[in-house]
Structure formats: C-alpha cells, structure tokens
Amino acid sequence: MREITYAQAINEALRENMRRNNRIILMGEDIGRYGGIFQVTAGLLNEFGPDRVIDTPISEAGFVGTCVGAAMTGLHPVAEVMFIDFTTCAMDMIVNQMAKMHYMSGGRGKVPFVLRTNIGAGRGAAAQHSQSFHSFFMHIPGLKVVTPATPYDAKGLMNMALADENPVVFVEHKKLFITKGHVPEESYAIPFGKADIKREGNDITIVATHALVQKTLNVAEEMSREGIEIEVLDPRTISPLDRETILNSVRKTGKLITADEGCVSGGFGSEVAAIVAQEAFDYLEAPVVRVGSPDTPVPFSPPLEQFYIPDEGNIREAVNKILEYQ
Amino acid sequence: MVLSKQKKVEMYRTMVKIRSFEERIVDLYARGLVPGIAHLYIGEEAVAVGACANLREDDYITSTHRGHGHVIAKGADVKFMMAELFGKTTGYCKGKGGSMHIADVDIGILGANGIAGGGLPIAVGAGISSKYRKTDQVTICFFGDGASNNGTFHESLNLAAVHKLPVIFTCENNQYAISTEQRMHQTIKDISIRAVAYDIPGITVEGNDIMTVYEAVNKAVQWARSGKGPTLVECKTYRWRGHHEGDPNLGERYRSKEDIKPWIEKCPIKRFERVLLKKRVLTQAKIDHIKETIQKEIDEAVEFANASPFPKHGDIYEDVFEEEMGGFR
Numbered sequence: 001m002r003e004i005t006y007a008q009a010i011n012e013a014l015r016e017n018m019r020r021n022n023r024i025i026l027m028g029e030d031i032g033r034y035g036g037i038f039q040v041t042a043g044l045l046n047e048f049g050p051d052r053v054i055d056t057p058i059s060e061a062g063f064v065g066t067c068v069g070a071a072m073t074g075l076h077p078v079a080e081v082m083f084i085d086f087t088t089c090a091m092d093m094i095v096n097q098m099a100k101m102h103y104m105s106g107g108r109g110k111v112p113f114v115l116r117t118n119i120g121a122g123r124g125a126a127a128q129h130s131q132s133f134h135s136f137f138m139h140i141p142g143l144k145v146v147t148p149a150t151p152y153d154a155k156g157l158m159n160m161a162l163a164d165e166n167p168v169v170f171v172e173h174k175k176l177f178i179t180k181g182h183v184p185e186e187s188y189a190i191p192f193g194k195a196d197i198k199r200e201g202n203d204i205t206i207v208a209t210h211a212l213v214q215k216t217l218n219v220a221e222e223m224s225r226e227g228i229e230i231e232v233l234d235p236r237t238i239s240p241l242d243r244e245t246i247l248n249s250v251r252k253t254g255k256l257i258t259a260d261e262g263c264v265s266g267g268f269g270s271e272v273a274a275i276v277a278q279e280a281f282d283y284l285e286a287p288v289v290r291v292g293s294p295d296t297p298v299p300f301s302p303p304l305e306q307f308y309i310p311d312e313g314n315i316r317e318a319v320n321k322i323l324e325y326q
Numbered sequence: 327m328v329l330s331k332q333k334k335v336e337m338y339r340t341m342v343k344i345r346s347f348e349e350r351i352v353d354l355y356a357r358g359l360v361p362g363i364a365h366l367y368i369g370e371e372a373v374a375v376g377a378c379a380n381l382r383e384d385d386y387i388t389s390t391h392r393g394h395g396h397v398i399a400k401g402a403d404v405k406f407m408m409a410e411l412f413g414k415t416t417g418y419c420k421g422k423g424g425s426m427h428i429a430d431v432d433i434g435i436l437g438a439n440g441i442a443g444g445g446l447p448i449a450v451g452a453g454i455s456s457k458y459r460k461t462d463q464v465t466i467c468f469f470g471d472g473a474s475n476n477g478t479f480h481e482s483l484n485l486a487a488v489h490k491l492p493v494i495f496t497c498e499n500n501q502y503a504i505s506t507e508q509r510m511h512q513t514i515k516d517i518s519i520r521a522v523a524y525d526i527p528g529i530t531v532e533g534n535d536i537m538t539v540y541e542a543v544n545k546a547v548q549w550a551r552s553g554k555g556p557t558l559v560e561c562k563t564y565r566w567r568g569h570h571e572g573d574p575n576l577g578e579r580y581r582s583k584e585d586i587k588p589w590i591e592k593c594p595i596k597r598f599e600r601v602l603l604k605k606r607v608l609t610q611a612k613i614d615h616i617k618e619t620i621q622k623e624i625d626e627a628v629e630f631a632n633a634s635p636f637p638k639h640g641d642i643y644e645d646v647f648e649e650e651m652g653g654f655r
Contacts, residue, residue, distance in 0.1 A: 025458060051458055057488065062447050062481030069451020072436055073386065074459060076652070077451075092478075096441050097448065105429035105437060106420035107645040112652065141646050165648040 002185060007040045007177040009151040010116075013158035014041065014078065016187060018048055021076065024162065027054045027063045028080030028116075036080055038118070038177045060090035064115065068097045071113040076162065081117040084171065085128050098167045099142035112165040114158075118172040119261060120211065121309050127297035130305075132210075132261040134171040135268040138239040144168045144192055145239040149213035151181035153236055156190030163189060173210040173261075193240035197249075201229030204322055205249040207272050208232060208259040212291070212310060216259050219315045228323070238268055246272060247280050254285035255325070257318045261310060264292040286325035289318040327541050331607045337379050337536060338602060339616055341371040341595050344395045346620045347404055348567075350628065351394075351411065355571040360411050364425045367395035369534075369566035372594035373498050374399040376539025377466050377559075380547045386434040386452040386465040388445030390498075391426045392565070393438030396468050401433045408627035414634035421637050422645060436465075442503075443476030445469060446495070450482045453491030453556070464492040464550040466543070472503025474517050483558065487524035490555035494546040497560040498533065504569045505580035518560040526556050533561025534594040537601070564589035 004012070018024045026041060026048075032055040035042030045053040056063040060081055067077035081087050087094060094115065101109045121130035137145045144166055148154035154172070161168040198213055199220050208216040213234045220230035231249050235242055250256050256276050258269030269290035276288060291314045299305055348366045355364060367374070370392075378387065378399035389396040398404065402418070410417025411425050418428045429437035436452060439445045449467030456463040473479060474497055486493045497517050501508050514520070521528025527549065531542045539561055546557035566586060568577040576586060602608040608616075 025454075054454075054489075057481070057484055059481035059485060061478050062450065062485045065444075065447020065478065065482070066451040066454055066485060069388070069436065069448035069453075070455040070458075071451070072431060072448070073452045073455040075455045092441055092444060093447060097439075097444055101429075101437065102648055103645050104419060104423040104427040105431070106418065106422045107648070108419065108429050109431045109437060110648040112648075144647075163652050165650060165652050 001182045003180045004151055004183050005178050005180050006148070006151045006154050006172070007038055009155040009183045010040050010158055010172065011042060011044070012183070013155045013162070015044060015047065017159065017162045018044070018052065021162070023074065023076040024078060025052045025054065025070065025075055026078050026080070027056050027067055029056055029058055029082055031055060031080050037082055038174060040116070040177070041080065060086050061093050064090035065093040065097060067113050067115070068093060068101065068111055071111045072101065072109050076112045078114045078116060081115060083129050084117045084119050084133060085131050087117055094169070095140050099140050102166070103142055110165050111167045114161045114168045114170050116170045116172060118174045120174040121298045121305055122175050124300065124302065124305065126300040130298040132293065135238065135260070135262045135271070137169045138241070138268065138271065142167065143239060144237060146170045146192070146237050147209045148172065148236065149176070149210050149234050151179065151183045153190060153196070155183050156188050157236060159187060159189040160192055164192070175211050190236065192237040193242050195233050195235045195242035195245040197231065197245070198234050199230065199232040201231035201253070203228050203253055204230045204255040204257060204319060205246070205253045206230055206232050206257045206259055206315070207246055208234060209238065209268060210261055212259040212261060215312050216315055219312050219319065223319060228319070230319070243275055243279070247276065250276050250280045251283045254283050255322050256284070256288045257291060257315070257322060258288070259291040259310065259315055262292055263295045264290050265295050267292055286322045289321055291315055291318050327537070327544065333379070334602060334607050337375050338598055338608065339620070340375045340399055341536065341598065342616055343404065343620050343623070344371045344374065344398050345595055346617070346624050347394060347398060347407070350624050352567070352571065354628070361413055362424050363570050364411065365392040365570045366567040367392055369589060369594070370498055370500055370563045371395055372536035372539050372598070373496070373533045373561045373563055374468070376536040377494070377496050377543040379540055380544050381434070381464070381466065383433055385463050386436055386449070388436045388449040388452070388465065388467045389438040390445060390468055390470060390473070391438065391440050391442065392470070393426065393428060397428050397430070397435050397438060400435050402428065402430060402435060404623060405627045405630045408631040409634050412631040412634070413636060414631055415637050415641070416630070416634040420641070420645070443469060443473040443478040446473070446478045446482035449493050450486050450491060453486055453493040454489060456492055457489065462492070462551045464494060464547050466494045466496050468496050468498060470503070471497065471499040471501060471508050471517060472506070472511065474520070475511055483520070483524045483526070483556065486556040487526050490553065492550035492553070493556045494543060494550060495556060495558045496543065497558065499560055499562050500565040502565065502569070502580070505577065507580070516560060518558050521558040526558060528558040528560070530560040530562065533563035534592050534597060536594060536598050566590060
C-alpha cells in the first residue's frame with residue numbers, strides 16, 4: 001500500500017482535479033514559485049502555469065473576494081489562506097459574501113469555491129499563527145466546513161470539495177502536513193456529513209477532530225488493554241455534521257467526550273455536547289467532558305505552548321473522569 | 327462621440343425609469359407599503375446609465391447598497407425588482423435578498439451589496455475569470471466615495487492592476503459616506519488621483535452629465551477589452567434623498583436644504599433632456615409619452631408585486647446551498 005503525506009495527498013487531489021477540470025484555478029500568497037509555505041501546492045505552477053496558479057499580493061480580502069467573483073462567473077477557484085488566523089483579514093468576504101451570495105440571490109448566484117487554510121499550534125509561532133477557530137465557521141450558514149485528520153481523508157474530502165458547487169472552508173492541520181498514511185492512487189471522494197468510525201467500542205464515545213483523532217486512537221489502544229473500549233468518531237466535516245452517527249454511538253455507550261483543538265468555550269465540542277444533551281439526554285450515564293485548548297491566546301514559550309495543546313494526557317484525564325461514573 | 331438617436335433615447339428612457347422607480351419607492355415607503363430599508367439613487371442616474379450604456383449583456387457589474395439604478399441600467403426588470411422589495415416569492419431573489427441584494431447573474435448583475443466596498447474584490451474576480459476564459463467581457467464595479475476608504479479599494483485596484491484585468495472601477499462620488507462629508511473622510515478632492523498608485527489610468531468627470539460619463543467609461547471599456555487593464559473613473563454627483571428612506575428630512579442632521587438645492591438644479595435627467603430637445607432627438611410630446619409609458623410600467627410592477635405571494639415559512643431553508651452537484655469527476 002502506498003503511503004504519502006497529508007500535504008502530498010491534498011496536492012495530489014488538487015493536481016488530479018486541475019487536470020480534469022479547467023475551471024479550477026488556485027490563488028494565494030506564495031503558492032506558486034514557493035509551493036505554499038507548507039508545500040501543499042508544490043509543483044503545480046510548473047504543471048499548470050501562472051494563469052492557473054496565481055501568487056497574490058498580501059491581501060486576503062482581495063484574493064478571497066476575487067475567488068468569490070471568479071466562482072460566480074464560471075470558475076471553481078481554490079484559495080490558500082496561509083493560516084486560519086489570516087482569515088480574519090478576509091472575514092467580510094467569507095462571512096458576508098462567499099457564504100451568503102447563494103441565499104441572498106435566491107439561488108441565482110452560486111459560489112463554488114474552496115478556501116483552504118490550516119489550524120494548529122506547536123510551531124512556536126505564538127498567538128497570531130497558531131489558532132484553531134475552525135468552529136467559528138460552522139456558525140455561519142452557507143459554508144461547508146471540512147476537517148481532514150488523515151492523508152486518506154484529506155484526498156477524498158478535497159475531491160468532494162471540488163465536486164461540490166458550494167463554498168467550502170477546507171481546514172487543514174499544520175502539524176499533520178508531514179504525517180504519512182495510506183492513500184490509494186486512484187480517485188475517490190468522501191461524502192460530506194458522514195462521520196468515520198475510526199475505532200469501534202462500547203464503553204465511551206469520543207468525537208475527535210484533526211490531530212486529536214490519532215491522539216484519541218492512541219489512548220483508546222491503551223485503555224483497551226485495561227478492558228475499556230472507546231469508540232472514536234471523526235466527523236470529517238463539522239458542517240454538515242453527522243449528528244446521527246454521533247447520537248447512535250452515544251445511545252450505545254452512554255458516555256461522551258469531545259476532543260477538538262479549538263478553545264473549549266463556544267467551540268465544536270460545545271455544539272456536540274448540546275446536540276447530545278438535546279437528542280440523547282436519556283442515554284447519558286455520565287457528564288459530557290470537552291477536551292480542547294484553554295480559553296487563552298496561544299502562548300509562545302515552549303513549555304506553555306506544549307501545555308496549551310491538547311494531548312493524550314488530557315484525553316486520558318477525561319476518560320478517567322468519565323470512568324468515575326461507571 | 328457619435329451615438330445613434332435611438333441609443334440616446336434609450337439612455338434617456340432608462341434614466342427616467344430609474345427616477346420613476348425610485349420616486350415610487352419614496353411614496354410606497356412613506357405609506358408603509360414596503361418593508362425594510364431602501365437607499366435611493368435619485369440624482370445619480372447619469373452615472374449608472376452613462377456607464378452601463380457601454381456594456382453588452384454578457385458583461386458584468388457589481389453594485390452597492392444604493393443599487394437600484396445600476397441594476398435597472400444593466401437590464402433588470404422593474405417588475406421582479408419591485409416584487410423583491412416587497413419581499414415576495416416572485417422577486418429576483420425570491421424575497422430573500424431585498425433592496426440591497428438584487429442579482430441576476432444571467433444578465434451579468436453579480437449583485438447589489440450591503441457592505442460598502444464589498445463589491446470591489448468580486449468585480450476583480452469577474453475580471454480574472456473573463457481573462458482566464460479568454461473572453462473580452464468587462465466588469466463595471468460601482469462603489470461610492472465612502473467605500474474608497476475601505477481596504478478592499480486598495481486590495482482590489484492593486485490586484486486588478488497587477489493582472490491587467492478588464493475592470494472599470496466606477497466611483498460615484500456623491501460626497502457623503504452616510505452623513506460624513508468627503509472633506510471629513512479623506513484629504514483628497516479627486517479620488518481618481520489614487521490611480522497613480524496603481525499605475526493605471528484615472529479620470530474625474532462631471533457625473534451629472536450622462537454623455538461625459540458615457541465617453542469616459544467608453545474609453546475605459548475599450549482599454550479593458552483590449553487587454554490593457556483597469557481604469558478608475560470618478561463621477562462627481564450628489565444624492566438628493568437621505569442616506570436611506572427614513573433619514574430625517576433628506577439628511578438635515580448633516581446638511582441643509584440649501585446644500586441640496588443647487589444639485590437639484592443640476593438634475594442629470596433635465597440636463598440630458600435639454601440637450602435632446604435642442605438637438606431634436608426628442609420632442610416634448612415624445613418625452614411625455616416616454617414618461618407615461620414608464621409610469622405604466624411601474625404601476626404594473628407594483629400590481630405584480632402586490633399580487634404575488636409572500637414566501638412560506640418552510641422556504642427559509644431553501645437556497646442556503648446549491649443542491650446541484652458538479653459531480654465527482
């Protein structure tokens with residue numbers, strides 16, 4: 001089985017789609033000659049030329065808005081916003097234009113546009129290059145929000161994003177770019193709104209995203225040796241969200257932990273907890289525990305940053321807390 | 327510039343149509359018969375019509391919160407506009423957009439826009455798309471003096487200049503950003519001088535003279551169609567009404583009736599009318615006939631809007647997403 005990295009998987013999906021579909025153009029800062037700061041678009045300028053792989057000025061509102069206009073007039077642009085932190089510079093274009101154009105126009109204008117960006121701390125880049133506020137976008141109707149955790153999912157989800165005629169915020173994780181995994185050479189698409197059961201178990205449900213999927217799987221393996229079987233669900237898209245798979249799992253296990261790298265308050269885990277409280281209250285046998293980042297900006301100092309990033313220790317702690325209710 | 331009589335009459339007609347539409351809205355609002363917010367274009371008609379008279383159906387425009395004039399000039403049907411303002415299902419946006427969001431992509435209207443400066447990057451996108459698809463379509467991007475201070479102005483003109491995109495940035499300088507006069511919101515008088523910063527042509531014209539607007543934009547359109555890139559055209563004009571219907575006494579909190587009066591005397595429609603009469607392109611009888619016909623069209627639009635149904639509650643969930651998939655290729 002062929003193994004490639006998460007970054008290569010996205011690159012491959014972009015390349016294959018660009019070969020098949022000449023509506024696709026790429027725009028972003030340093031994506032062409034430099035190959036993107038995480039090398040996700042490496043080599044694409046050489047293959048597709050500067051008309052399709054466009055290095056932009058530093059102007060997030062400008063090029064994100066340009067993609068909205070290009071999408072409305074027949075293209076299927078893919079923008080790279082270097083860090084999710086920088087989407088704030090383009091927030092009007094994302095929230096008021098990209099997300100709403102179809103609705104405001106009663107369906108007359110569609111915006112097939114994939115906005116790629118990434119989350120995650122751990123590179124010593126402090127509070128403006130390390131945030132994980134992807135769940136912000138699930139609060140905006142009109143956007144689909146994709147959160148790949150593995151190279152396999154990254155390729156399949158990108159293929160689906162480019163088959164969708166809607167705005168997609170494709171949220172990568174910067175610490176996952178170099179992780180390797182099995183990725184078939186042939187093309188395949190992963191449907192949106194379909195959670196992946198990354199591991200089956202009857203005792204505790206953990207809904208995890210991005211890098212926390214693997215960390216949760218690590219904890220699940222450990223706990224399995226102690227006779228606790230954790231079910232690990234990866235929603236893969238947080239909007240649309242596969243409520244059914246989450247609810248079914250909680251109905252089976254009676255216990256829920258969420259594990260998402262955003263700050264805990266008002267985050268993805270809060271939404272999942274609310275859904276479960278509303279729809280599966282009678283099945284809960286223990287309080288819901290949310291694992292996530294502290295409600296602080298991302299600190300610089302290495303020990304602080306390591307403390308900030310949710311890891312196996314935090315998940316184990318959550319599991320132990322839940323187990324008190326056995 | 328020589329234009330056919332027919333073309334000039336058509337331009338005059340369109341100006342009258344915009345004015346009549348807006349005057350009807352004044353009346354309907356005053357009587358509480360239309361909901362929401364409307365920003366009226368009365369007094370600025372020469373800009374929209376003079377600019378759009380240079381466009382083909384497959385060319386694009388992006389518009390503003392004050393967009394009725396632009397979309398009428400680009401060919402929108404007042405019947406569907408009126409229905410949209412009434413919030414009816416037969417409106418351009420099925421009643422989901424209202425006054426500030428009228429769009430018809432099929433005739434190149436990429437949407438009025440509720441965000442000042444919001445349309446500029448979108449116009450750049452239409453430009454990059456036309457260039458990429460190797461068509462000679464152009465895009466007119468309307469925005470106001472207020473929006474010229476938004477960051478998107480700089481980002482968009484810079485991007486369009488770098489890629490030599492076929493976009494005509496058409497600034498309607500009506501001298502107010504809501505209540506803030508131009509002299510209070512920027513140090514320059516002529517916004518077009520900012521073109522220098524992007525190494526693109528920039529020109530300031532008398533925005534109440536339709537032929538002057540037409541000619542300036544014509545040059546810019548030819549420049550754009552031939553692949554030479556964007557132009558910044560500033561049209562000096564004035565809004566007669568308040569910022570929106572409901573702005574007390576036509577904006578008395580920040581200007582006086584005396585400020586408005588000279589601009590009413592410079593009415594772009596009367597001005598064009600005088601020229602057309604003098605050159606015998608039109609007679610008074612013909613003018614009266616045009617006005618009558620348009621009043622009838624507006625009457626019919628109101629009737630159509632009134633007779634149309636409101637959306638049902640369940641319709642709220644429609645159109646959030648495009649259901650049709652491009653398909654996995």
